[in-house]
Amino acid sequence: MKNYRFKNLTALVCGGLFTLSVAGSAMAADTMDVNIEECVQMAMNNNRTIKQALADYDSAVWKRHEARRTSGPTLNWTSAARRVGGAAQNQADIRALYLNTVAVSMPIYTGGQLEGSIRAADLGLDASEIAIEATKQSVKAKTQAAYFNALNCRNLIKVSQDSVNTLQEHLKNVNAQYSVGTVAKTDVLASQVQLSNAQLGLVSAQNNYDVAIASLNNIIGNPVNTKLNLKDEMGYQTYDISLDDCVQYARENRPAILAADYSVKIAQEQVGIAGAGVKPKVQAEVSRTFTGKNPFGSDTNVNDFYFTQNSWYLGLGMNWNIFDNNVTQAKVNQSKAAVEKAKEAAAMARETGDLEVKTAYLNLTSAAKSIDTAKVAVDKAREDYKIAQVRYSAGVGTNLDVMDAEEKLTTAQSNYYNALYKYNSSKAELDRSMGIMVDLDVSKFKDTQK
Template identity: 50%
Template sequence: MKRYNSKRLTALVLSSIFSLTVMGTAYAEISENYVRDDTERLKSTRIEEMSVPRTAAVNSASMGNPAVVDLTLLESVRMAMNNNRTIKEADTDVDSAKWARHEARRAAGPQLTWEGSARKIKGKAGDYIDQQRQMGNINYDGTKSYTNSFSVAIPIYTGGKIENSIAASEYGIDVADLTLEATKQNIRYQTTAAYYNILQNRNLIQVRQEAVDTLAAHLKNVNAQYTVGTVAKSDLLRSQVELANAQQNLINAQNNYDISVATFNNIVGLPINTIVNASDELTYTKYELSLPACTEYALYHRPDGLAADRGVKAAEAQMNAAKSGWQPSLTAQVSRNLGGDGPFKTNGSVDNNSTTYGVVATWNIFDNGITEAQVAQKKAALKKAQQEALAMDDKIQLDVQTALLNLQAAEKNIQTTKVAVDKAQEDYKIAQVRYSAGVGTNLDVMDAEQALITAQTTYITALYNYNTSKASLDMAMGIKVDLDVAGYYKNGLPGDIPVRESADKTQNLSASEAAMPKTHAIQLPHAERPSEHESANVDVATEAAMAEEAVAEAAVSETEEG
């Protein structure tokens, strides 16, 4: 009998091992095929994504004919909003934050668990059980033991851990949304600056080309006079050198233009070799702006400023969640236990077929200081977040002041350099007339030409600096792209200064900082972001009007092209 049972047991084990091996092999093949298919699908998706906007340009480039695109500044910014990789990266952070909130919320719901086991008793104990079974004392195979346990548990009280974790994840979504908006504003500025750089380099090419043409004509005149012996050979040589230098400067200007176009293409998501025809011009538009008004607007509209404040609230919630380690927890639980000499059988003892339900209370009375250490870490993180928020406010004020000062300086330079260009043109004409009349020197003509080029270059640079400084001021003030940051404050009204103190104390802050009012930890609705197919609200004129309405900016007084 023992030998027979041993053979049966051996056959059963071998059969089980074979079955598990076959199932494992099949599962491995299925998993491998799935992973392979998923990888191929991912590659295909990436190839399609990359090929859609680039195929035509790549094909044309391969034939030696790069694509040509006519773009205004507004169209360029919209293209960047749709194509820029940095924006897409920030958008994935929003999705990640939403899944983190989903995870935190699911912790408050029921959880179903299963636990099973299979055992075999051998040796003397197994022999004794077999004897008892043969004698009829037990009516089941006691050498085999299969157990299954199903339980459903739902937390009733966690000392605030779940609630604060959810709150922290909500603030995390706010931070991700605001960071996305800040990223869009930064890309808008980069696109604007790159577009203006194209205009600047295009104008500089014109200046250098005019210098080459002028010096070529002057060299022709000097050569004619040298032929008849009215001027020295040194004048001819100097004119030739100046023309060669001007031609070299023209080549460098053309190269700078090509680089600025390639940089622009990289920002807006066009193929690098695309030829861009910028439709706009560098212009001067006068703005009446005050530092206090711009700073006040920025403090309530900069997305990275409010993101820092939301970071303070998230750190506070995480600290409160850590404090739950000092509190008891209460969980409602229902369990179903099955046991027997076969899978899901209930023969055997009474305890192997039972259902239990009730409430489980746990309290970690002494954890050797682990909770205290965790709370201390979160409290330090909170203080760090507070200082980061304060530093961000300082940075916002510095950014606004720097951009406004640069704008004002560039405006003054425009006025002075415009006058300088007019005088330099007149001086060059006089130098040419004097040289032709024989009362001036060739050096006078060269100096006047160089002064004219310098004045024209400085004027173009001043126009570029003025327009980019205005774009920088828009970013420093937080002129929106998609998200209305003011809506994240209570009622969207001024006077709600973001929180600047911890939940317990403010001794780490100065008296003026601690006295600042704070917002209540209310959960505000998240602003809806447009789909990828919707155009971003990036009209520069509209943005300026919005800023003027909010901070009483003045209207445009004059416009002149550079």
């Protein structure tokens, strides 16, 4: 039953919460026609926050490479050139002495330090990959919210324009009645003021739309002055997944929770790495040394015996810091404290996830209820305005009744579009808070939660 619900959820996500509008007329050359999926894809390709996360992943790859290479052999060359004087010159009067040593060494046993570093680097790489997915989910939600905001602003422009058109027609009616003496001058003045206010509202709505488009361009990586023709219309589709299922899905798939679990594992590895400070270190080494009065060579002249050598060395070396005045123990205790901190952070990540999911879900359901109510209010407000107009034209209603009805109609229309916007943006936020996948299957990372 649980898998069926998640499949249903995936279908709902893929289906979207909006309907595509019929393609409009040809746009100017500097205008880009985009739908919401195209905007999300552009954000995935261009957003700088995602690029920073990718750079962090590359850094984690090389950090793991560093950890693994540390356990392998290293080649070292030591060279020195010296002048010799005094009694040590001997009969050969040697004044130049060269020393060259080539050594290959490899750690055999480090008390778990290298092994712990490799495991921590592997975990860090996985955590970095999860961080990329978390960033993409956040950018996707931010892009969707910006797109829906632009759609809402476009709808509110239409509401403001309709209000201006309606009041202009009403003003014509008032002027006609005033010219024949059936209404007072105050009706004309009041209607003119109402129209001016509506025109100011239209200017503000247009400005809000321009700002919304600029913000959307910034998120998807376009120049902020790019003109966008949004091909979608905000719609409404019932969300059938329960809150409990949403919370459970988030606990299993939310990247922030998975990343927090990895932080605990990494901190636990650091305890072992710190504890290796008081354990013996064993390494194998082979070296070849050339010493003489000629660079990279040996002189077999007996008189130069004390100044010419050609030797090699092969063996094992051990270093054991038996007592370090409890410095290592202090580091171990610090690492253990870091583990407890990571565990608390992981618990907080789960609690934060639960809260964000519930908040987005409640906002979603609240907006869904508001949509139906607001739609009914629009129909009633439109009918009320028509009645007020007829009554005013017949001389049995007042100008105030008409303007009040028109204002209520504008408010009802705005409330309806705002409810649609809240629903769609809340759905985008719910997807993010749940950890709905963008392009990373997080199932391979879930074993860290056990």
